[in-house]
Amino acid sequence: MDFSWVDGYILDVISRYRYPSIALGIVSGDEVYLRGYGFRDLTRMLPADEYTLYGVGSITKSFTALAILQLYKKGLIDIYSRVDKYIDNPPKVFKEYNITIHNLLTHSSGVPALAYAEAYIRGALQLSEEWLPIIESEDIFSFMDKAHEWVSAEPGTKFYYLNEGYVILGHIISRLTGMTYEEYIYNNILDKLKMDRSYFERDMVEADGNWAKPYILDKEKNFVESGFPFGITSDGGLISNVVDMIKYIKMYLNRGSLDGVEVIDREYIELMEKPHIKMPYEVLGGESYGYGLMITPDFYGYKLVGHGGSVLVHTAYMGYIPEKKLGIILLSNISSFRLSYIAFYLLAKLLDRDPSQLPFIKGEYILEKLKGTYHTYKNTMKAYVDKNGSILTITFKDKYREDIIPLLPIKIDDDKAVFKANVSWREYLIEFNIREDYIDFHFERYRFIKELDKSGHLSGI
Template identity: 45%
Template sequence: MVSRLKEFILERAFKTGLPSIAISLIVDGKVVYEKGFGYRDLENGLPVTPQTIYGIGSVTKSFTALAIMQLYEKGLLSPDDPAEKYLPFELKVKGEPVKIHHLLTHSSGIPALAYAEALIRGYIGETDYWLPIVSYEELFAFLRKASEWAAAKPGEKFFYLNEGYVLLGYIIEKLSGVKYEEYLKKNIFKPLEMENTLFIGECPKGKEIAVPYIIYEGEKIKKNYPQGITADGGILSCVRDLSNYLLMYMNKGVFKEREIVSAKTIEEMTKPHVPIPYSIFEKDGYGYGWRMTNFFGHKLVRHSGSILVSTAFAGFIPEKKTGVVVLANASGYPLSYIGMYALALIIGKDPEEELYFIKADKILDTIQGVYETYKGTMKINVVRKGDVIYLERKGKYTPLNVPLILDRIEENKAVFRAPGIASKLEVEFYIEDNKIEMFYERYKLVKK
């Protein structure tokens, strides 16, 4: 199993140019594998270890949710409380109060306002638009008319909202009397022995902090971690520490005989409260800082994270006490693919045959190339750009540039859809061991 996983990781790192990947596997409640691939610092040739620290992005949200639930267990708040009870402004959507529960489950009714996206992209120089929100007061000003942007009543629909988790961070500070970062360090990091877990902006000596990179046209460009990200995505951690974190969940709130929260709270956090409509999995839903998926008949609790210069995935199957953590110091390949590939292997499945997105990813790579009609009378180039395939043909007057979306996979056959107002065009690829044929409109083309 491990050799197959290593081969898969190395292949993806090579194709996407990720500088490094770190992974940890938990089986039957024990860490059985920790491994680093590549370099945490390319300029100095420094390797990755299980203690190498990466930005975990939105995996931070489960920590924020856990802190909120600790305050709930102390009787300081209830998930059913209106959030405005603890905020310096009114927070109502379509005349109804937004509850803490709605912020935890991204069901406030307010679609994403993209503050974090603007902050991160502006900070690393990807866009000219810069949103310098570095304090709660600035965020409150930004949110002043957010309720007018609402598209549903609270509790009606899932809209992922980073800003909601920043508000939860403010509530943690107000009720605990200490900074968000200090609360997490004392009440979560320390009892879980997460010695290499910190926050963006902290850089203690002796820590193996991975250098963040942006990959652009094959070049790995060194960047800094974007400042200003807090309760929605500001934690830095390593696979070893995050394994401790997952073990606590798998042990129903307990780590080494220390109760972090009750078993009832863990159950509440890891059950789907709101359905997620745009998932390829059945019965996908969001809990408190976690996403739940039906994974080969098992409940998979998971979350991904990205701050563009660093990415993360953490997931576990409670009933099997099995989990995985994957971290990287760039973006460009979904670490959830690696994580679920590993989990599928652990539970005895063949990910390349039974995980649709792994199978699809392989097909998209395989069909790329130059295709010809009979005796080479016409040539079409099949190019992959992300998850979209393009049929391209150069021409002075009639160039071709048709985007294709994968519709379905059948035995030895992949069927794509092409957008069109007047037609429903399907493009078929027949994939044999030594031959790939494409049927496009009235043409049959063979890959050279």
């Protein structure tokens, strides 16, 4: 298979969205493509390659879920039993509510995010005043002492992404096996898959040497060197590379084994990939959560399984399509444009489908097209349409004033984009009409227009 087009696309993405580096792995049947792009260290201009180490963030949750199912297979745990059966001195929330292991695996405990990880990461990176130095998994129990007052739904009825739940699962793995969580993952998953350069510990990462230095983009889009939040464990602490992560993906595509070594039976892989609870936010439609994995039921006619990860300074996305024996891993040393969207584009192309119909690509294209300076009749007034992330704004300004109106999208099509705005408690429906040679919209009593050249671009741009 010719992957040269992939290189061109990734290099364009790195330039456009300002990534220091991206590492990519693709598996398609028996073919594997591995490559690093950009620099893992901008100061020393050290290039990233397929062996460069990055934090995979919440992709770690799939390892934790896999470990729980290994113990379930051995009869050491019942995933449908209450959590308080497996921990000593549990927080009150686990005594008052019937929260099961299954609920923690599926983020359906009824407890909204308590944001321990957000406080830990931002504090460790000195990005905010919040500081929560969680050192041991038992510290989470102390942190959750009043979580029973935070419950917002009956267990099993609503999806609330809960990092704390996966920390507790890691604690349970340790308690049931007599090993640390990390030791169990090394012995029962990483070693079996020969993921020889995947770590949790800072000293092992530093001894390895091929490490992607973490960066943050400031408000002016400049690269700022950062630290890394070591110390996270079963909810997001694994550090790996695309060579190892492709082995992990191949294990799922092979239904639980790799190179003749079984990690778990097929039925448990399928249990992980089963849609257990509907997620409240959608990108492609119908997304659900399994056990440590997210499931999209219809990605160009196929089931897509995957998970993203972020510790703010390193980001990751893993996805695979079992029916096509197709998988992808993307790793980076910055938070920028979503790696999952990049992966969706690449997967669509690898399926020989048109990625321009993906909603975020189509939406991005049209929002970019709407940007610009609009005017009324004979330029008597001007309006400035700008884009901040996925939000469009209209600005009216003069020498002393500047009024900025955010636009909330309702429907975006090729020939019309409809938004809602609220100005001084008045609601407005604003429709952009996209024509071959102009775009216009109406606001209050005015019509604003932006002329395009014949190619559909702003004249003179």
